[in-house]
Amino acid sequence: MPSFHITPDGKKLVTLIPGDGIGPECIESARRIIDASGAAVAWEVRQAGESVFKQGIQTGVPQDTIESIRKTRVVLKGPLGTPVGYGEKSANVTLRKLFETYANIRPVRELPNVTTPYSGKNIDLVVVRENVEDLYAGIEHMQTPGVAQCLKLISCKGCEKIVRLAFEFARSEGRKKVACATKSNIMKLTEGTLKRTFEAVAKEYPDLETSHIIIDNCAHQLVKNPTQFDVIVTTNMNGDIISDLTSALVGGLGFAPSANIGNEVAIFEAVHGSAPKYAGKNNINPTAVILSGVMMLRHLGEFEAANKITHALICTLEDGKFMTRDVVGDAKATTTTGYTDAIIANLGRTAKHFPVRDTKPIKLPELPSTPAFVTVATRRVIGADIFIESPLLPHELGPSLERFAEGTPLKLKMISNRGTQVYPPTGAMTDCVDSYRCRFILRDTAGDLQDADLLALVNKIATQHRWNHIEKMQEFNGEAGYTKAQGED
Numbered sequence: 001m002p003s004f005h006i007t008p009d010g011k012k013l014v015t016l017i018p019g020d021g022i023g024p025e026c027i028e029s030a031r032r033i034i035d036a037s038g039a040a041v042a043w044e045v046r047q048a049g050e051s052v053f054k055q056g057i058q059t060g061v062p063q064d065t066i067e068s069i070r071k072t073r074v075v076l077k078g079p080l081g082t083p084v085g086y087g088e089k090s091a092n093v094t095l096r097k098l099f100e101t102y103a104n105i106r107p108v109r110e111l112p113n114v115t116t117p118y119s120g121k122n123i124d125l126v127v128v129r130e131n132v133e134d135l136y137a138g139i140e141h142m143q144t145p146g147v148a149q150c151l152k153l154i155s156c157k158g159c160e161k162i163v164r165l166a167f168e169f170a171r172s173e174g175r176k177k178v179a180c181a182t183k184s185n186i187m188k189l190t191e192g193t194l195k196r197t198f199e200a201v202a203k204e205y206p207d208l209e210t211s212h213i214i215i216d217n218c219a220h221q222l223v224k225n226p227t228q229f230d231v232i233v234t235t236n237m238n239g240d241i242i243s244d245l246t247s248a249l250v251g252g253l254g255f256a257p258s259a260n261i262g263n264e265v266a267i268f269e270a271v272h273g274s275a276p277k278y279a280g281k282n283n284i285n286p287t288a289v290i291l292s293g294v295m296m297l298r299h300l301g302e303f304e305a306a307n308k309i310t311h312a313l314i315c316t317l318e319d320g321k322f323m324t325r326d327v328v329g330d331a332k333a334t335t336t337t338g339y340t341d342a343i344i345a346n347l348g349r350t351a352k353h354f355p356v357r358d359t360k361p362i363k364l365p366e367l368p369s370t371p372a373f374v375t376v377a378t379r380r381v382i383g384a385d386i387f388i389e390s391p392l393l394p395h396e397l398g399p400s401l402e403r404f405a406e407g408t409p410l411k412l413k414m415i416s417n418r419g420t421q422v423y424p425p426t427g428a429m430t431d432c433v434d435s436y437r438c439r440f441i442l443r444d445t446a447g448d449l450q451d452a453d454l455l456a457l458v459n460k461i462a463t464q465h466r467w468n469h470i471e472k473m474q475e476f477n478g479e480a481g482y483t484k485a486q487g488e489d
Contacts, residue, residue: 004300005072011042012300015068015075020050021274022284023078029286029340030076030293033312036344039297039305044068049080049091050274060091061098069099075267076296078289079274092269093138096131101260101267102158103165104129105295106243111287112318112354114251114327118226123249124357125229126175128166129239130194131260133158136236143468144389147435154190154235157373159197164365165261166233167205172362177209177230178202181218181238189483194235219245247271254284254326257291259299263364268296282335285324287313290343298359307356309343314351316342376476381449383410383441383473385482386458389434389466397465398423401438404460409453410440416485426487437485441473 005013016031018024034041046065053060060080069075075095082090095101109124110116139151163180170178180198182191195212202210213221215238221228222242226249234242247256253272260267270288278284290313297306316322322342325333334342367373390397394415402412415423416439417432440457442449454470461467474481 004074007042009042011040012074012302013042013044013072014296014300015065015072015077016043016045017048017065017075017077017080018045019048019078019274020081021079021276021279023049023080023274025279025282025284025336026270026286026289027076027078029336030289032340033290033309033343033347034293034297034305036347037297037305037308039300039302041297041300041302044072048077048095050082052091059094061094066098069095069265069267073265074296074300075265075269076289076293077267077269079270079272081274081276093136095267096260099262099265099267100132101262101265102130102132102161103259103261104131104239104243105169105259105261106239106246106256106271107291107295108246108250108256110250110354111255112314113320113323114255114317116249116251118249121227123226125226125246126169126173126231127239127243127246128162128169128231128233129243130158130162130234130236132236134190134236136240141469143387143435144433147433152187152190154193155373156193156197157367159194160201161365161367163194163198163201163233165362166231167201167208168363168365170208170231171205172360173357174359175208175230177211178205179211179213179218179229179232181213181215181232181234181242183215183238184212185214189481191235194233198233215242218242222246222249243271252326254288254324255291256288257295259292259295261299261362261364263366266296266299268292268299282337283325283330283333284336285326286336286340287324299362301361303359306359308347310356311349311351312343312346314354314356315346315349318351318353319346378478379474379476380447381472381474382445382447383413383439383449384454385471385473386438386440386461387468387470388436388438388461389468390436391434394422394425394432394436397436397438400464401461404464405440405457408457408460409442409444409447409449410457411443413439413441414485414488415439416488419486421485421487428487435468439473439485439488 018027046068048061048065080091107126133153135150135152137153141149143149182195184192184195256271258271294306322334322339414421416437420430422430
């Protein structure tokens with residue numbers, strides 16, 4: 001458990017970021033309810049998002065906000081807008097990455113009088129999503145004017161952290177099952193790393209039922225029979241997609257809280273956006289931010305206040321007298337402040353038909369901070385993939401590259417285009433683009449490719465062809481650290 005900043009009057013200090021659009025209204029609702037609950041929490045208000053971009057700060061996060069978070073280590077924030085035409089990357093993403101909040105936890109559960117096609121099924125599940133790597137590392141390049149590339153980075157350390165947190169979160173809430181959802185049938189090295197890590201770590205949690213599911217089947221099963229799931233752990237982009245799906249099962253993003261958890265800092269926020277067209281109208285649903293505040297209180301160890309607020313919110317929904325516009329429509333809706341007042345009035349009541357889950361503190365993973373997390377006994381380079389931009393057809397490019405490789409330790413094994421082998425021909429009917437992966441391997445199958453030999457070949461190729469980048473073909477402990485093209489022998 002990270003250390004928190006305690007104020008002179010014994011309260012835990014939290015950085016409060018109102019956010020953009022409807023953010024300030026939602027945050028004010030959550031703040032009022034938390035204060036009324038008697039939680040030992042104090043607030044330090046700071047800014048981030050659209051207003052900061054307009055000041056010319058390209059990250060959207062000013063230094064005094066960063067310093068506040070370093071001090072408090074806990075944030076409750078409203079949604080932040082990402083303006084078009086100025087500023088850089090999303091301030092939301094910047095905050096998550098600055099403080100290595102590697103886990104995104106998104107619980108969803110059925111709530112009373114929030115009618116959906118799944119009402120009565122008692123949906124109660126959690127998506128635990130890796131939060132800082134994968135395709136969302138945002139490392140992109142144009143290989144050619146017409147071919148874009150995004151690097152999918154999956155690390156063993158990142159996988160172990162998210163897997164262990166998923167198991168510990170399940171234990172903290174008394175849950176029984178954890179499923180790992182990946183696309184490892186196609187991406188055997190990247191997505192496969194999460195699957196292999198999950199299966200290895202699962203042995204340390206014999207009290208939990210574990211399973212693996214392919215991510216597209218997971219989406220299918222979530223729609224078909226969502227109650228079969230308890231906790232789902234998955235990679236960053238997959239988690240982004242299926243967690244939005246799960247929120248739709250219980251009423252939409254207005255009921256979807258989230259926690260961004262790191263070993264040092266935790267950021268709590270609703271999943272929904274800033275919805276600027278509703279800003280200032282006092283008609284928005286603040287439930288997602290309120291429930292994010294409940295998650296924050298549990299993180300702070302304020303379990304009594306967290307349970308008190310949860311009971312009050314459920315009682316308000318059970319009564320059905322004060323409901324927001326997204327649930328009952330404009331004609332019957334209460335205001336945001338009216339809904340907040342009703343929850344505060346219900347503090348101290350106990351929900352009748354929707355039990356509140358007892359929770360315990362989450363034991364955060366403790367892994368070495370050294371970059372070299374994985375070591376191997378043996379390694380060697382057996383070849384290289386040289387990516388070449390060329391307008392030639394495969395049967396023209398192949399012989400040209402074979403001539404350049406003559407007299408070198410390397411030979412051309414194959415050429416692929418968008419992942420399919422096109423030279424030597426296999427009979428595949430491939431519509432080629434101008435970015436080719438050209439795989440060269442050592443003629444001496446027991447050798448170890450030297451950089452000088454690789455660079456010499458690249459320099460020869462560069463006299464006639466434009467190359468973009470190089471990936472070494474490595475073996476670690478005798479296992480291939482690369483995959484084959486479709487159709488490659």
